[in-house]
Amino acid sequence: MIHTIKIECLEQFQNLKKGDLVAVEWKRDMYFGNKQKRFGTYEIVENKERTNEIILQVKNNVYFNYNMFLNPEIGISNLKSIVLLRTLG
DSSP, rough: OEEEEEEOOOHHHHHHHHOOEEEEEEEEEEEEEEEEEEEEEOOOOOEETTEEEEEETTTTTEEEEEHHHHOOOGOOEEEEEEEEEEEEO
């Protein structure tokens, strides 16, 4: 069974770690090669707390700044929503 946790606050973003599996909805389509995607699942590569960035994929430079997501007045984030996926067993 899969358990989902919607990530909505600073503490939840700071608790994300390398290897966590997340489902992401983007505000605009993202391009991966010649394919457009609005949704995706990713295994977190790194949580850079110093710069408030979650690195989702190095090859295609997929990341987001969670400070901009939480505080839209300081910048625009392409992240629309994020959910942590966990298996129960």
